[in-house]
Amino acid sequence: MIPYGRQIIEDDDIQAVVEVLKSDYLTTGPKIAEFERTVAGYVGTKYAVAVANGTAALHAACFAAGIREGDEVITTPLTFAASANCVLYCGGRPVFADVDPRTYNIDPEDIRRKITDKTKAIIPVHLAGQPCDMDAIHKIAREYRLVVIEDGAHALGASYKGKKIGTLSDMTTFSFHPVKPITTGEGGMVVTDQEELYRKLTLFSAHGITRDTNLLTENEGPWFYQQQELGFNYRITDIQCALGCSQMKKLDRFMARRRQLAKRYDRAFADEARIVSPYQLAQTDSGWHLYIIQTPGCDRKRMFETLRAKGIGVNVHYIPVYRHPYYRAHGYGDTCCTNAEQIYHSMISIPLHAGMTDKEQDFVIQSVKEAVANDECPQGIVER
Numbered sequence: 001m002i003p004y005g006r007q008i009i010e011d012d013d014i015q016a017v018v019e020v021l022k023s024d025y026l027t028t029g030p031k032i033a034e035f036e037r038t039v040a041g042y043v044g045t046k047y048a049v050a051v052a053n054g055t056a057a058l059h060a061a062c063f064a065a066g067i068r069e070g071d072e073v074i075t076t077p078l079t080f081a082a083s084a085n086c087v088l089y090c091g092g093r094p095v096f097a098d099v100d101p102r103t104y105n106i107d108p109e110d111i112r113r114k115i116t117d118k119t120k121a122i123i124p125v126h127l128a129g130q131p132c133d134m135d136a137i138h139k140i141a142r143e144y145r146l147v148v149i150e151d152g153a154h155a156l157g158a159s160y161k162g163k164k165i166g167t168l169s170d171m172t173t174f175s176f177h178p179v180k181p182i183t184t185g186e187g188g189m190v191v192t193d194q195e196e197l198y199r200k201l202t203l204f205s206a207h208g209i210t211r212d213t214n215l216l217t218e219n220e221g222p223w224f225y226q227q228q229e230l231g232f233n234y235r236i237t238d239i240q241c242a243l244g245c246s247q248m249k250k251l252d253r254f255m256a257r258r259r260q261l262a263k264r265y266d267r268a269f270a271d272e273a274r275i276v277s278p279y280q281l282a283q284t285d286s287g288w289h290l291y292i293i294q295t296p297g298c299d300r301k302r303m304f305e306t307l308r309a310k311g312i313g314v315n316v317h318y319i320p321v322y323r324h325p326y327y328r329a330h331g332y333g334d335t336c337c338t339n340a341e342q343i344y345h346s347m348i349s350i351p352l353h354a355g356m357t358d359k360e361q362d363f364v365i366q367s368v369k370e371a372v373a374n375d376e377c378p379q380g381i382v383e384r
């Protein structure tokens, strides 16, 4: 099977992990701060907090943003459930704004329509690594005094108008799951320029406990610490961070290869009227996390099955979040975003990852073209 995404682990990555295993610290040691400094330095932010996974990063960011019971947070339905679940964890309510049919990213105009006096934050997701229309989102955020938390799980290394994703908003989260731009096995991070947010993020991801003498409300002695908030154990290990530091050295190389493969797909499909390639917003540099095509006039399910049968690890990113039974049962029974629905019914992610060979890609290209050519569906887009 040619997977839609996978990690690249090389000898020096393995060596970095082995060194930590032989050292004094498996967790809460120096590799964590080193990894945080490395990512913060790469994107260009003052602060970074490494945590157990990308979902924990989103949860910590919602906490730091002060999301609580009764608050509304606007996000996209075309994302992994974690982008909305993090709001529920804090007692808030995710509100889904529809997507732009060209980019599949959240539509700023629909954000504006979904704002109420309960709205506290916006969580834009850079789907497939393609940056959202951040200028328009920030304009709205300034107008209504909303916190902006970017879910950058797909977009480490991507940029918007020459600025790296991570530097644009109050907070940005990343994930280091094996299919993401770099990996630590499991892992996540929040980056920010704001000291107060940094303090809250750190507190939250370590039980809400502090030993900082400047923050203690009393101090009974050198052993003393206080739990000041209800936090979680969202710590990442030094083992993971050693891998992360090693992987960061390769991020630009991985990105260049992803970009090269994406351009090859673009060229291969350029003259195919029934294969719609990803649209790129001007002045953005995508992270090329996913290559999502639409095949108008084809039966998506049949296409999917045909490609899987050939050993091509196609996928669908994503089922609109409000469609999940948990959401349906919790007040989202009537929620429907028309563009997200239309895209969901016709989208397929084809393999794209830095370790993919030209030969593998040629096989994918050939197979997709054949599948489209053999799939006549006169009614247009049909779901069985």
Ligand SMILES: *Cc1c(COP(=O)(O)O)cnc(C)c1O
Pocket (backbone or CB within 6 Å): 053, 054, 055, 056, 079, 080, 082, 083, 125, 151, 153, 154, 175, 176, 177, 186, 187, 188
């Ligand atoms: C992967 C992902 C997450 C969650 O990250 P984990 O590290 O798996 O917890 C959140 N949002 C998006 C868009 C993702 O793709």
